[in-house]
Amino acid sequence: MSLYNISEYKNRPLVNSYPLEKKGKKSDSIAMENGRAVIFTGGLGPKADRVKAVIEEAEITVAADSGWDLAVSMDVVPDYYIGDMDSITDHEGLKALTDERRMIHPVDKDYSDTELSIKFLEERNYRDIVLIGGGGGRIDHLLALTSLFSRTEKPAEWYTAAEHIIYTDENFTFPCKTGQTLSFFSATGDKASVTTRGAKWELNDFKLDAVNYSLSNTAVGTRVEVKVHFGAVLIMINYLSL
Template sequence: MLGIVVTGGQAPSLGIIKNELDDADMIVAADSGLDTLLSYGYEPDLIVGDMDSISNRKILEKFHRSKILLYPEDKDYTDTELAINHLYEKGCTSVVVIGGGGGRLDHLIAIYSLFFRERAPVRWITDNEKIFLVKGSFCINLKINTVISLFPVTGQLCSMTSSGLKWPLDELEWNPGDGGISNVSSERTVKIDMKSGKLVMIIPLDDN
């Protein structure tokens, strides 16, 4: 069961994520992500957040109150995190975050930090990048020479094997804070098998 969170910040064009929106079992707009979602021509199943950054609160009047979960501005969780948690509580088995690019660095780090959580997104798509959660056996088809960066998102040692990369990961053991920038796909199919831990893979949006 696929859940989508559309959040505030810079987002990809509709053509990039239309298939994901069409395949979603549930779409949640987090705060000003509602503006983005409506600009795509889609309506949310639920709107979540404190609505402090939405373009115009009057937009909410077109939605039934049962579709709006309004939170106070002073809270312990970000709107994006609240939306992700709600989707998992509703039975989603994977969650994709759309938007959240550009803007404040602390907002970017806040979304990135969600990959460390038990209820982590499986993908995050901004206006410039695609970010994938890599755990267990991971396989992705890419154009040859796609630039790939990888970072641990776990408190434990990361040990892995790989194929399809110019610089294999087989002999590496990464601690938190380690990682690899600007690796390159040498084959169309890149495979990573995690012996322990989990990673995020970041690739440029323009390339794939």
């Protein structure tokens, strides 16, 4: 759970290690993947009820700088704050966290606060990472967030104020509403190929790359099936189109 009363909050354990799975009788071990993690990032986010279940399922929540303000607007106190404090407004509320949970970085640095948050989670073996926020605002920030999906350390999903974005490199079926707008892009800019079932304009082994994409398709039912022949795909589901 990630919906907390601030007075109860400081008793939550720090996430400073991850479980290990032993292989046979050997002393060697490999890291097991942890569960879902949520990063709140700056920019416009969805309505709280749209991501309530996602947040409640998360094992850990992280605020990337002004993502703290977005989380607080949803009545969530993140487990950790990572950032340079150049855009957060709720400085007083940040005092709810102990020093170990507040990771302050200089403004002049090589990585964005969201990138640092992803690295923090990856180092603790979280792979199912969901971004919340990041919509609207500066186009360079939007492009920077989108580029995260082409990296080794990447989010699995992203919720903005207008859409739900899903990364997949395997067959995938998702629920939707009739008439909902759907778009499909290559996740990395490299070649990918998809076939759909449940869209108004079905894609059949449709090739995606840096310049070819499927924009403003439409769901004809309550679920869409996507077969990924090769490559990685971003599925963009617009929930303001209804």
